Amino acid sequence: MKTNMDLKQSQLLFSTLSSPSIVNLLKSLTMASLKCRLPIKGIVKATVFRQFCGGETVEECDAQIRRLAQGNVSAILDYSVEGKAQEADFDRTLQTTLHTLEHAKTHPFIPFGVFKPTGLGSIELYEKVSKNEKLSDQEQATWDRVVKRWKTIFDKADTLRVRVMVDAEESWIQPAVDELVINFMRQYNRQTAIVYNTAQMYRHDRLKQLEDALELAKEEGFKYGVKIVRGAYMEKERARAAELGYEDPIQPNKAASDRDYNAALHLSITNLDHMAVVIGTHNEDSVELASSLMKKLMINLNDERIYIAQLFGMSDHISFNASAAGMNVAKYLPFGPVKDVLPYLFRRAEENTSVEGQTGRELGLIQKEVRRRKG
Secondary structure: OOOOOHHHHHHHHHHHHHHHOOOOHHHHHHHHHHOOOOOOOHHHHHHHHHHHHHOOOOOOHHHHHHHHOOOEEEEEEEEEEOOOOOOOHOOOOOHHHHHHHHHHHHOOOOEEEEOOOOHHHHHHHHHHHHOOOOOOHHHHHHHHHHHHHHHHHHHHHHHHEEEEEEOOOOOHHHHHHHHHHHHHHHHHHOOOOOOEEEOOOOEOOHHHHHHHHHHHHHHHHOOEEEEEEOOOOHHHHHHHHHHHOOOOEEEOOHHHHHHHHHHHHHHHHHHOEEEEEEEEEEOHHHHHHHHHHHHHHOOOOOOOOOOOOOOOOOOOHHHHHHHHHOOOOEEEEEOHHHHHHHHHHHHHHHHHHHHOOOOHHHHHHHHHHHHHHOO
């Protein structure tokens, strides 16, 4: 439960995030201030970092994990350091991810681990592999290290019996990610889903990809774990497609994204013998659709093969209401050093201003709760 002070801070923050121009200005000022080594870390940590992150370390996140657990909501520790490109950075992400899995094993309210593929290797290398371009000997050795990092994570997850979600990436590097995920599912998902892919349904090709993956899982006898989301990177994807002259991978409108999202949700829940699903959504209708379908099929609302997930700092009404109804619910809880997490935070801020009505809905709900408490 948020305090009155928490609500006021959230109200101010989402009011600010509702303006793309202000978000861009704040991003420029913050990055310039850090470059000049101005002492702004405390301000950032007390505002946007506090709203969307659990802490700077795994251990710092424990306070928020306990707070969520009071409402029977779980947490997914997400090391949200982005934009790194050195081998030492990738190794650091690997070790931190392994630490989150170990923490999850000892904590009843951390059901999943997660990692971002570009946290373990360079985007340029993923792109070359996605295009099936021939790698030099040095590039092949580097790619082998990327694959080894993935395997190290899944070996640990399999040993600990902790499920791991692989976040989605931009469309031009997703083929390499999809191929790796399938290969590891073949190895680790024989009895139950340990490895989960992510399907961004704002892409017009993802429903077909999900249908094909299900058929492959049926044929080869493994479980296809998937997190379904509407998606991110919309502006970047469209701009790149226009610049390079290829087909825009994004759905023509929100209605098309919603249609495919609902179809993916239905596909997953009706094929639980072969699938497991995390329903990543900030949309009440999607949660209601999942709940209604589960009741219709007489699937327990707390079936471990189905989770509802939201980002920390957003859509608390969805999270806690779904949990109160008996569903499995988890919050993505980003963490990492303030300076290193800033790219993630600003990407989230920019996404919120681009997603139709997202920031407005959050702000409206906060204002409604403020009025309710005033009586």
